[in-house]
Amino acid sequence: MLSHLIIGASGLYLGDMLFVAISFIVLMAVIAKVAWNPVSKMMAERADKIANDIDSAQKSRQEAAELAEKRQEALSHSRAEASDIVADAKQSGEKQRTTIVAKAQTEATQYKQNARKDIEQERQDALKNVQSDVADISIQIATKIIKKQLDPEGQQALINSYIEGLGKHES
Amino acid sequence: MGDPVPTVKFLGLTFNIANDLSVLLTCVIVFLFVFLLSRHIALKPKGGQNVLEWLIEFTNGIVKGSIKGSDASHFGLYAFTLFLFIFVANQLGLFIHVQVGEFTYLKSPTADPIVTLTLSFMTVALAHAAGVQKNGMKGYLKSYTAPFLVFLPINIFEQFTDFLTLGLRLFGNIFAGEMLLNKVAGLATGSGGWFSYVYAFPIEFLWQGFSVFIGSVQAFVFVTLTSVYISQKVSPEE
Numbered sequence: 271m272l273s274h275l276i277i278g279a280s281g282l283y284l285g286d287m288l289f290v291a292i293s294f295i296v297l298m299a300v301i302a303k304v305a306w307n308p309v310s311k312m313m314a315e316r317a318d319k320i321a322n323d324i325d326s327a328q329k330s331r332q333e334a335a336e337l338a339e340k341r342q343e344a345l346s347h348s349r350a351e352a353s354d355i356v357a358d359a360k361q362s363g364e365k366q367r368t369t370i371v372a373k374a375q376t377e378a379t380q381y382k383q384n385a386r387k388d389i390e391q392e393r394q395d396a397l398k399n400v401q402s403d404v405a406d407i408s409i410q411i412a413t414k415i416i417k418k419q420l421d422p423e424g425q426q427a428l429i430n431s432y433i434e435g436l437g438k439h440e441s
Numbered sequence: 442m443g444d445p446v447p448t449v450k451f452l453g454l455t456f457n458i459a460n461d462l463s464v465l466l467t468c469v470i471v472f473l474f475v476f477l478l479s480r481h482i483a484l485k486p487k488g489g490q491n492v493l494e495w496l497i498e499f500t501n502g503i504v505k506g507s508i509k510g511s512d513a514s515h516f517g518l519y520a521f522t523l524f525l526f527i528f529v530a531n532q533l534g535l536f537i538h539v540q541v542g543e544f545t546y547l548k549s550p551t552a553d554p555i556v557t558l559t560l561s562f563m564t565v566a567l568a569h570a571a572g573v574q575k576n577g578m579k580g581y582l583k584s585y586t587a588p589f590l591v592f593l594p595i596n597i598f599e600q601f602t603d604f605l606t607l608g609l610r611l612f613g614n615i616f617a618g619e620m621l622l623n624k625v626a627g628l629a630t631g632s633g634g635w636f637s638y639v640y641a642f643p644i645e646f647l648w649q650g651f652s653v654f655i656g657s658v659q660a661f662v663f664v665t666l667t668s669v670y671i672s673q674k675v676s677p678e679e
Binding site for chain 1: 457460461464468471472475476479482483486490493494497517518519521522525526550553555556558559560563
């Protein structure tokens with residue numbers, strides 16, 4: 271079977287060798303175009319993408335940790351601020367309360383004083399009115415009851431003395 | 442096997458029709474296989490692309506096993522094509538054997554030493570070319586005197602033994618496999634009558650299975666040795 275190797279050594283195998291080599295090279299070129307290059311490219315892309323994903327995941331995790339820390343800080347800060355605000359409000363409220371109470375007290379005293387003054391005034395006025403009215407009425411009554419038993423001057427003097435005594439007694 | 446070969450003279454070169462048809466068929470099968478698997482290439486692989494990527498990873502793994510560093514990426518395509526080609530060529534003869542008259546037209550192309558020696562010649566040529574390109578002509582020639590000048594004849598001799606053993610190992614394995622397969626088939630159709638089919642069938646069956654295994658291993662060995670030879674030329678100090 272291998273006789274063709276020996277007999278046809280000059281011509282036979284060169285044709286086959288060329289054929290095999292050329293078909294193989296053509297096959298390699300076609301495979302490179304159809305499959306090898308796109309698949310290799312895709313594999314490299316995938317490797318890149320995975321590496322990128324790992325990197326970005328690490329980065330975002332770091333960012334998240336940073337944000338959480340910042341948030342914690344802000345939270346404690348705001349808590350302190352809130353308690354400050356509450357304390358301030360309490361203090362100012364207390365102050366306001368004292369001033370309001372003091373003002374109310376002074377006002378109340380003033381009102382009371384004014385009221386007392388007014389009452390006194392009214393009383394004086396009423397007294398004065400009553401004094402004259404009583405005098406007139408008494409004179410009329412007395413005139414009607416004991417007509418002409420007493421002269422009007424003597425009567426007036428008597429009544430005046432009585433009322434004066436009344437006013438003194440009153441005050 | 443053992444038959445006269447159908448030959449054609451063309452442009453002063455003689456072509457063995459059986460070899461050329463088988464090589465052509467192998468190329469077509471390999472191309473169709475790869476072509477159909479690579480139709481939908483996506484970042485998220487599916488079905489065929491997974492198979493293809495697994496094969497590429499496999500042959501890339503063989504190459505990276507012997508060639509160190511960035512040089513390995515240059516030979517990935519060669520190793521991939523070589524592996525698929527030899528694998529399909531080895532199995533081809535187990536399924537198809539077309540014989541018209543006294544001539545065989547279709548068989549395993551790797552059962553012919555011309556084909557295997559051509560493949561091994563391509564590998565050796567690629568290895569030498571890569572060696573010259575990587576280390577320059579001076580470095581390439583210097584590698585023949587390593588480690589001492591005394592080794593010069595041994596190193597030169599080694600180039601021929603590498604070339605011959607690489608091609609003849611593949612040829613021997615596949616040729617022997619096909620030969621035995623033919624003999625077993627001959628046993629069935631021989632003088633034993635219908636009874637001979639009964640014992641010939643399981644033997645044929647077993648031997649075919651074993652030949653598939655041998656064909657796969659030989660494809661792997663060929664690609665492995667190819668990358669070893671290339672790495673010897675590319676980085677001779679190792």
